[in-house]
Amino acid sequence: MAEMDEIQEMFFDECGELLEGLANGLRQMDQPGYDKETVHAVFRAVHSIKGGAAAFGLNDLVTFAHRFETVLDLLRSDRLEADPALMSIMHRSSDCLADLVTAARQSSEPDHAQREALLTELDRIMADGGDDDAIEFTPMVIDIGALDGEDPQPGLAGQAGFNIHFIPDGDLYRSGNEPAALFLALAKLGEAEIRVDSDFVPPLSDWSEDQPQLRWTIVLHTDCPADEIAEIFEFVEDCCELHVTPLTAEPDGPPEPDEISDSAPGDIPEPAQINPPEPAQTDSAKPSRPAAPGGDSGATIRVSLARVDRLMNMIGELVIKEAMLAQVIQTAGMSEDPDVLAGLDAIGQLAGDIQESVMAIRAQPLKLVFQRMHRIVREAADATGKQVSLITVGEETEVDKTMIERLIDPLTHMIRNSVDHGLEDGETRQARGKPAEGRITLSAAHRSGRVQIEVSDDGGGINRPKVREIAEERGLIAPGASLNPAEIDQLLFMPGFSSKTEVSALSGRGVGLDVVRREIMDLGGRVMIHSEIGQGTTFSIALPLTLAVLEGMLIQLCGETMVLPINAVQETMRANPSILHGVGQDGRLLSNRGDLIPIIDLAGEFGLRDSPATIEGGVLIVIEADNQKRSALLVDGIIDQRQVVIKSLEENYGHVPGVSAATILGDGKIALIIDPEEVVRTSSGDHDRAVPAAAAQG
Amino acid sequence: MTIRILAIDDSPTIRALVAKALRGAGFEVVLASDGVSGIESLQEAQPDLIITDINMPRMDGFRVIETVRADDRYSDVPILVLTTESGADLKARARRAGATAWIVKPFKDARLIAIINRVLGR
Amino acid sequence: MLQSMSHNTVGKSDVVAFKLAEQDFCIDIGLVREIRGWSPTTTLPHAPDYVKGVINLRGSVVTVVDLSARLGFGATTPSQRHVVIIAMHEERVVGLLADLVSDIVTVNDGSIQPVPDIALTHAREFITGMITFDDGQILRKIDLSQVLPIAREETA
Numbered sequence: 001m002a003e004m005d006e007i008q009e010m011f012f013d014e015c016g017e018l019l020e021g022l023a024n025g026l027r028q029m030d031q032p033g034y035d036k037e038t039v040h041a042v043f044r045a046v047h048s049i050k051g052g053a054a055a056f057g058l059n060d061l062v063t064f065a066h067r068f069e070t071v072l073d074l075l076r077s078d079r080l081e082a083d084p085a086l087m088s089i090m091h092r093s094s095d096c097l098a099d100l101v102t103a104a105r106q107s108s109e110p111d112h113a114q115r116e117a118l119l120t121e122l123d124r125i126m127a128d129g130g131d132d133d134a135i136e137f138t139p140m141v142i143d144i145g146a147l148d149g150e151d152p153q154p155g156l157a158g159q160a161g162f163n164i165h166f167i168p169d170g171d172l173y174r175s176g177n178e179p180a181a182l183f184l185a186l187a188k189l190g191e192a193e194i195r196v197d198s199d200f201v202p203p204l205s206d207w208s209e210d211q212p213q214l215r216w217t218i219v220l221h222t223d224c225p226a227d228e229i230a231e232i233f234e235f236v237e238d239c240c241e242l243h244v245t246p247l248t249a250e251p252d253g254p255p256e257p258d259e260i261s262d263s264a265p266g267d268i269p270e271p272a273q274i275n276p277p278e279p280a281q282t283d284s285a286k287p288s289r290p291a292a293p294g295g296d297s298g299a300t301i302r303v304s305l306a307r308v309d310r311l312m313n314m315i316g317e318l319v320i321k322e323a324m325l326a327q328v329i330q331t332a333g334m335s336e337d338p339d340v341l342a343g344l345d346a347i348g349q350l351a352g353d354i355q356e357s358v359m360a361i362r363a364q365p366l367k368l369v370f371q372r373m374h375r376i377v378r379e380a381a382d383a384t385g386k387q388v389s390l391i392t393v394g395e396e397t398e399v400d401k402t403m404i405e406r407l408i409d410p411l412t413h414m415i416r417n418s419v420d421h422g423l424e425d426g427e428t429r430q431a432r433g434k435p436a437e438g439r440i441t442l443s444a445a446h447r448s449g450r451v452q453i454e455v456s457d458d459g460g461g462i463n464r465p466k467v468r469e470i471a472e473e474r475g476l477i478a479p480g481a482s483l484n485p486a487e488i489d490q491l492l493f494m495p496g497f498s499s500k501t502e503v504s505a506l507s508g509r510g511v512g513l514d515v516v517r518r519e520i521m522d523l524g525g526r527v528m529i530h531s532e533i534g535q536g537t538t539f540s541i542a543l544p545l546t547l548a549v550l551e552g553m554l555i556q557l558c559g560e561t562m563v564l565p566i567n568a569v570q571e572t573m574r575a576n577p578s579i580l581h582g583v584g585q586d587g588r589l590l591s592n593r594g595d596l597i598p599i600i601d602l603a604g605e606f607g608l609r610d611s612p613a614t615i616e617g618g619v620l621i622v623i624e625a626d627n628q629k630r631s632a633l634l635v636d637g638i639i640d641q642r643q644v645v646i647k648s649l650e651e652n653y654g655h656v657p658g659v660s661a662a663t664i665l666g667d668g669k670i671a672l673i674i675d676p677e678e679v680v681r682t683s684s685g686d687h688d689r690a691v692p693a694a695a696a697q698g
Numbered sequence: 699m700t701i702r703i704l705a706i707d708d709s710p711t712i713r714a715l716v717a718k719a720l721r722g723a724g725f726e727v728v729l730a731s732d733g734v735s736g737i738e739s740l741q742e743a744q745p746d747l748i749i750t751d752i753n754m755p756r757m758d759g760f761r762v763i764e765t766v767r768a769d770d771r772y773s774d775v776p777i778l779v780l781t782t783e784s785g786a787d788l789k790a791r792a793r794r795a796g797a798t799a800w801i802v803k804p805f806k807d808a809r810l811i812a813i814i815n816r817v818l819g820r
Numbered sequence: 821m822l823q824s825m826s827h828n829t830v831g832k833s834d835v836v837a838f839k840l841a842e843q844d845f846c847i848d849i850g851l852v853r854e855i856r857g858w859s860p861t862t863t864l865p866h867a868p869d870y871v872k873g874v875i876n877l878r879g880s881v882v883t884v885v886d887l888s889a890r891l892g893f894g895a896t897t898p899s900q901r902h903v904v905i906i907a908m909h910e911e912r913v914v915g916l917l918a919d920l921v922s923d924i925v926t927v928n929d930g931s932i933q934p935v936p937d938i939a940l941t942h943a944r945e946f947i948t949g950m951i952t953f954d955d956g957q958i959l960r961k962i963d964l965s966q967v968l969p970i971a972r973e974e975t976a
Contacts, residue, residue: 011711051782052711054804176776176798181819313879606865653883670862
């Protein structure tokens with residue numbers, strides 16, 4: 001059943017998109033005067049989840065989606081009004097539906113209490129909505145036996161069977177049905193004798209295409225119950241006259257209406273009479289017109305990430321080959337030829353364009369992450385008893401797909417942090433002349449080749465004296481250390497720091513902003529804080545556009561070229577003796593802005609040379625690694641700064657201490673990408689951890 | 699001759715389930731993700747049978763049926779409605795529009811195939 | 821191309837024969853992806869001494885193992901004449917540095933003999949069998965899974 005599993009996986013993916021559309025649509029419905037089509041789109045989303053869930057027997061999901069959908073149906077038929085109280089339940093139902101999908105996907109147990117409570121609420125709403133005709137829903141259809149299984153016994157004379165009188169009208173033919181097909185289906189139930197009665201066929205002059213006048217009588221010898229015959233005619237029963245009588249009763253007698261004959265009475269078929277009465281039109285049956293704004297996008301195909309990566313690899317290779325070719329041409333003395341130059345140039349341009357296009361395939365809008373945050377805000381607001389609104393800006397900003405998934409945790413935590421610690425409670429806000437409802441803005445934009453994401457609140461700003469006091473209390477800084485405001489703000493990112501004495505139910509899950517910072521660093525980004533007393537706090541995250549590419553500083557070390565991620569680099573300087581201090585036997589420290597920074601001999605760390613290098617003449621790169629600890633890496637020289645494509649080293653080899661990955665340089669050679677965090681962690685300079693870490697510049 | 703079926707549904711899951719069932723029974727399958735693209739693919743697909751959902755964005759199933767029936771080239775092609783809905787008024791409406799049969803989702807593969815074979819007279 | 825010839829007839833298989841420290845070795849041809857000339861490698865910090873470093877193979881990072889050093893014959897000083905046999909073991913790609921590739925030989929599976937106890941001491945653990953020929957030549961068959969580098973083997 002691998003295919004079924006695959007389709008089920010596809011279903012869960014689809015649920016993700018549907019739930020996103022659902023949450024989005026419900027938010028639009030919070031606004032008065034929303035587009036009516038939004039309700040249809042919301043209804044369709046829940047409806048599709050129900051349909052799929054039923055196919056996989058996910059009963060919890062089906063049951064909940066069905067009731068949710070019923071209420072939405074009342075909404076779309078204007079029998080209910082989207083007032084804030086109802087919308088709150090709709091939002092919570094949407095969250096609950098999302099939880100049920102997650103539970104189904106992970107085969108875990110959902111939160112029954114929450115669901116039961118919501119189901120009760122939904123039932124109450126249905127009752128209030130005067131709902132006497134909620135959507136009729138058949139969870140599972142009748143199992144079909146005779147039609148696709150064993151061959152039915154051919155009927156024998158005298159055996160049970162049915163006499164069937166069948167008079168189709170024009171609609172039957174117009175709906176693509178064919179009497180012959182129906183007879184064939186009947187014949188599969190047993191032995192059928194079919195007779196056509198042409199007595200009612202008018203002379204050709206009176207013939208009307210719209211009014212077929214052929215009638216049939218079928219004698220069917222079968223063991224099958226009457227329902228199976230009814231099922232064959234189920235959908236056409238309104239566009240034909242049908243009389244089914246058991247054979248034993250009156251084999252040749254006139255047709256008598258019975259329980260499965262539901263056509264208009266009377267023997268003479270007048271099409272006008274036979275046509276079913278116009279059913280009362282309800283709004284629920286109204287076709288949904290054009291899609292919700294932004295509801296559907298262009299056509300898409302699903303491609304595995306591995307394929308895109310392979311393409312990316314080949315393009316990287318193309319770029320390298322192109323550079324090599326240019327070099328060969330130059331060596332051959334042909335670089336003066338304008339045709340050769342133009343050709344090379346065009347290839348270079350093309351290769352660059354292709355590379356960009358492939359990177360765009362991996363890119364996805366941040367929308368997915370941003371929309372999740374509405375729920376986080378809602379829950380955080382409930383937990384803290386604060387009123388909070390979330391504004392999102394720049395949801396369409398695109399970042400690498402793999403990055404999107406890894407942004408969810410850090411952003412969730414930052415949002416919770418903002419609600420919990422950033423915003424004041426309603427009373428305090430009003431006392432300060434602010435609206436009681438706090439506001440959090442989540443924004444994203446592309447800025448000079450990077451993605452900038454900001455989480456800002458309009459709260460009271462960072463209480464710096466308090467932060468300082470806590471940091472001193474916990475031994476994170478020396479008492480009385482001289483720190484500027486930005487440095488105090490940075491203390492929030494230190495491990496073990498929590499600005500509330502009591503562990504908050506919300507943010508206090510043993511996760512601090514230090515973890516957020518680490519997660520962002522792992523994505524090749526960095527976090528900055530900006531805070532103004534009384535005005536609020538803004539956390540800014542700067543991320544590379546893709547995880548496949550890294551902005552690196554190319555350094556020279558013992559004849560090897562290596563790459564240092566630029567996001568770790570603070571500053572670089574010549575190793576001038578005046579700024580160096582000896583410590584003990586061979587320990588050396590760099591004096592920089594009042595701090596003493598340990599120097600790490602990178603070549604020694606990597607075992608590239610045995611004797612300690614002479615520092616003088618080398619270049620020192622000050623990096624900010626884990627825990628704001630600064631270190632200076634000693635290298636032979638700095639070559640360049642550029643974007644490099646990241647290649648896995650672990651795939652074919654394994655982990656190399658102090659190295660995160662590799663890249664391929666323009667000449668086709670491999671350069672290793674240094675993992676600054678790990679170099680600092682494993683370096684012998686570890687022993688000065690006790691030295692109070694001075695906060696770094698933002 | 700292979701029988702070609704055009705299946706229109708906005709849910710990729712349902713499309714996959716329908717495709718699996720139909721291909722397993724030896725039918726050729728063309729998929730469309732909404733009414734508009736379903737109608738657009740008629741010309742190229744030249745289906746022997748159409749399966750359509752009712753609730754879909756852009757163009758719903760009723761209009762799909764009406765549009766197909768209004769085109770002389772496809773007015774005889776059987777149209778099977780495959781939907782989670784089972785209200786009598788909706789069924790009647792679909793039939794008036796020209797639907798050939800109605801199947802309620804979730805469906806069993808065997809039942810879907812049986813009904814297809816029935817409307818095709820196989 | 822090459823790998824499809826691995827088993828041409830029942831009971832027979834093709835091997836790539838190569839030289840290493842004046843001795844003849846071979847590897848199952850099905851494991852060999854290609855044979856390249858030597859090109860300078862990028863050194864891997866903290867790597868075992870038999871790991872020459874990594875090279876770029878059409879966009880992938882491939883480790884080059886100095887087979888001579890791995891088998892205990894001493895480190896090779898590679899030159900233009902040396903070859904790198906690119907082989908694949910399960911999903912891992914590895915380059916094997918050898919002196920030269922001599923031939924592709926079809927061997928009868930029956931002519932593969934177990935390694936004698938006394939022979940080759942250290943190298944024994946990397947050899948799965950010995951193939952003898954009528955002219956007295958001996959091919960030692962390499963066990964690729966054993967020669968693969970283990971990262972941090974000596975630093976852990």
